[in-house]
Every structure is written in structure tokens, then in C-alpha cells.
Amino acid sequence: MKLSVNHADDAEFSGGLRGFFEYRDLGIKEATNGRVGAHVIRAVPGKHAVGDNHIHKLEFQMVYVLKGWVKFWYEGTGEVTLKAGSCVHQPPEIRHQELAHSDDLELIEITLPADFETLETGE
Incomplete structure (x- = not known):
């Protein structure tokens, strides 16, 4: 492993898993060898949630909302709205779907491993 430092003024956002989001890699994947x-x-802004129920094939996933809000549906729980300061641990392979979010949404996501498979469940 190696030290990883990432500054906001160096921030670059790019596309990723979902077209209605932009992603800023914090350098942790490289520092931890994936x-x-x-x-x-x-x-x-202006793009909204589109997607079916899905699962992620991973060991750990955590989301912490920095700004705005996001509404998810989780199997076994139902709808959950997260707002600035909210944190959710999504258990491995829990079926879920993003329903809506604010245009100013910003969140931090931490996953184990860095690369994982997402499977649409279509239900």
C-alpha cells in the first residue's frame, strides 16, 4: 500500500456506472491495489434516476451524503431518503434501486473491492 493524497482543487469528475452521476476517484483503488x-x-443537473432494481457483487458498500438528498428503495425495508449527513451501509447483494435525487446531490461511496459487478434484477 502507499500514501494517497487527493485535493479538491485537483478534482476531476468523469462518467461511471450511472449516466446521471459523475464520479471523482479519490485514489484509494490505486493506493490499495484494488x-x-x-x-x-x-x-x-437535469438528469434523473433511471435504472432497474439491481445488486452489487461486493463485500462492503457504504454511502455518506455530503450535500442534497437521494431516495432509494431497498428490499426488505422499502423507501429510504438520505440527506446531508446521512450514512447507509448497503449489505452485500441487497436488491435496491435509486428512485430520485436532488440536482445538488454529492456523496462519498466506499466499496470493497474497488471493482465489482452490478447485476440488474429487472423486478
Whole structure:
């Protein structure tokens, strides 16, 4: 492992898993040889959630909301709205779907491993 420092003024956002979000890699994947991933994810203004229920094939996933709000549906729980300061641990392979988010949404996502498979469940 190696030290990883990432500054906001060096921030570069790019596309990723979902077209309605932009992703900023925090350098953790490289520093941990792919064992851990960390991103700042922000909404693309004017683009809204589109996607089916899905699962992620991973060991750990945590989301912490920095700004705005996001509404998810989780199997076994139902709808959950997260706002600035909210944190959610999504258990491995829990079926879920993003329903809506604010245009100013920003969140941090941490995953284990950094790269993982997402499977649409279509239900």
C-alpha cells in the first residue's frame, strides 16, 4: 500500500456506472491495489434516476451524503431518503434501486473491492 493524497482543487469528475452521476476517484483503488474503492459521486443537473432494481457483487458498500438528498428503495425495508449527513451501509447483494435525487446531490461511496459487478434484477 502507499500514501494517497487527493485535493479538491485537483478534482476531476468523469462518467461511471450511472449516466446521471459523475464520479471523482479519490485514489484509494490505486493506493490499495484494488482492495478498496472510494469516490465522490455527484448528480448531473437535469438528469434523473433511471435504472432497474439491481445488486452489487461486493463485500462492503457504504454511502455518506455530503450535500442534497437521494431516495432509494431497498428490499426488505422499502423507501429510504438520505440527506446531508446521512450514512447507509448497503449489505452485500441487497436488491435496491435509486428512485430520485436532488440536482445538488454529492456523496462519498466506499466499496470493497474497488471493482465489482452490478447485476440488474429487472423486478
